[in-house]
Amino acid sequence: xxxxxxxxxxxxxxxxxxxxxxxxxxxxxxxxxxxxxxxxxxxxxxxxxxxxxxxxxxxxxxxxxxxxxxxxxxxxxxxxxxxxxxxxxxxxxxxxxxxxxxxxxxxxxxxxxxxxxxxxxxxxxxxxxxxxxxxxxxxxxxxxxxxxxxxxxxxxxxxxxxxxxxxxxxxxxxxxxxxxxxxxxxxxxxxxxxxxxxxxxxxxxxxxxxxxxxxxxxxxxxxxxxxxxxxxxxxxxxxxxxxxxxxxxxxxxxxxxxxxxxxxxxxxxxxxxxxxxxxxxxxxxxxxxxxxxxxxxxxxxxxxxxxxxxxxxxxxxxxxxxxxxxxxxxxxxxxxxxxxxxxxxxxxxxxxxxxxxxxxxxxxxxxxxxxx
Numbered sequence: 197x198x199x200x201x202x203x204x205x206x207x208x209x210x211x212x213x214x215x216x217x218x219x220x221x222x223x224x225x226x227x228x229x230x231x232x233x234x235x236x237x238x239x240x241x242x243x244x245x246x247x248x249x250x251x252x253x254x255x256x257x258x259x260x261x262x263x264x265x266x267x268x269x270x271x272x273x274x275x276x277x278x279x280x281x282x283x284x285x286x287x288x289x290x291x292x293x294x295x296x297x298x299x300x301x302x303x304x305x306x307x308x309x310x311x312x313x314x315x316x317x318x319x320x321x322x323x324x325x326x327x328x329x330x331x332x333x334x335x336x337x338x339x340x341x342x343x344x345x346x347x348x349x350x351x352x353x354x355x356x357x358x359x360x361x362x363x364x365x366x367x368x369x370x371x372x373x374x375x376x377x378x379x380x381x382x383x384x385x386x387x388x389x390x391x392x393x394x395x396x397x398x399x400x401x402x403x404x405x406x407x408x409x410x411x412x413x414x415x416x417x418x419x420x421x422x423x424x425x426x427x428x429x430x431x432x433x434x435x436x437x438x439x440x441x442x443x444x445x446x447x448x449x450x451x452x453x454x455x456x457x458x459x460x461x462x463x464x465x466x467x468x469x470x471x472x473x474x475x476x477x478x479x480x481x482x483x484x485x486x487x488x489x490x491x492x493x494x495x496x497x498x499x500x501x502x503x504x505x506x507x508x509x510x511x512x513x514x515x516x517x518x519x520x521x522x523x524x525x526x527x528x529x530x531x532x533x534x535x536x537x538x539x540x541x542x543x544x545x546x547x548x549x550x551x552x553x554x555x556x557x558x559x560x561x562x563x564x565x566x567x568x
Contacts, residue, residue, distance in 0.1 A: 199229070203246075205255065209261075212255060251279070255286060284560055285307055295320055305326055361435050372403045382421065392431070397519070464486045
């Protein structure tokens with residue numbers, strides 16, 4: 197029986213591992229160990245399970261969690277050298293291969309990368325990892341994009357309702373009201389700055405504006421952000437927010453549904469949603485000012501790639517003009533964005549079933565079998 201251990205530290209890493217573990221659990225001849233995540237320390241008992249495994253599959257966390265999986269893999273390799281060549285890292289979005297992290301570079305010669313895109317032979321990943329295997333888009337991407345379309349339908353069919361934050365009385369969102377959505381990205385100071393810019397916009401092209409903000413669900417695990425969150429939330433008190441339960445109730449796809457219900461969204465250039473909106477030809481603005489030095493140190497992703505999928509601006513103060521331009525479907529900015537999206541984005545078929553998890557496990561099985 198093949199024993200495989202799975203570990204990811206942050207949310208993105210675990211989202212992709214979920215689909216891989218789901219496929220692995222269907223194999224009768226496979227013993228699966230899933231190490232708990234989201235910052236929990238790895239127990240000695242689970243480390244021993246890892247050391248006894250025939251193969252290991254890791255996510256690739258970013259920001260403050262960058263390198264978490266690679267360090268555990270290095271520890272496992274030291275304890276069990278026979279794991280060399282049977283270690284796999286799986287991307288949760290294109291370009292997030294971990295190659296800038298020193299621990300990934302150390303483990304790379306002993307590990308394989310499962311990439312979302314087919315990488316050319318001159319891609320730097322080939323110089324870091326022992327092998328690179330294209331496995332396609334993660335399973336949950338199809339579900340996220342489907343939920344964007346579901347929310348579009350809710351708005352068109354049922355209309356939207358709104359309420360003042362801190363109250364329960366709802367009123368209808370008028371048909372001509374522009375809904376702008378800002379998802380949080382675990383930087384409450386920057387989020388408040390962006391919100392101040394957005395909430396100063398009363399109308400665009402004669403149409404009233406509603407700004408909806410959703411905090412990043414992971415910020416509650418960052419105690420160092422607590423005071424800044426209090427300040428940001430105090431500023432938001434009394435502002436309008438969307439209130440349709442089908443769209444705003446907490447769920448794995450709340451962010452996708454809010455994107456679908458909005459006319460335009462504003463997001464961090466490293467957000468996975470940039471790929472989703474591009475596949476659906478929806479409009480998004482990505483201010484490069486959102487990207488911090490810590491972001492750049494914590495990932496191998498090239499944030500300049502966001503221009504392929506969204507409308508990129510340099511500064512927060514550039515956002516109002518970008519919104520005005522993009523909300524005119526016939527503007528040069530809107531047409532240029534659609535052309536870039538069509539040229540660069542991965543295809544989305546709402547009827548297709550993603551085979552990401554299946555392809556990852558096929559690569560694991562093939563490599564392990566090569567070793568005999």
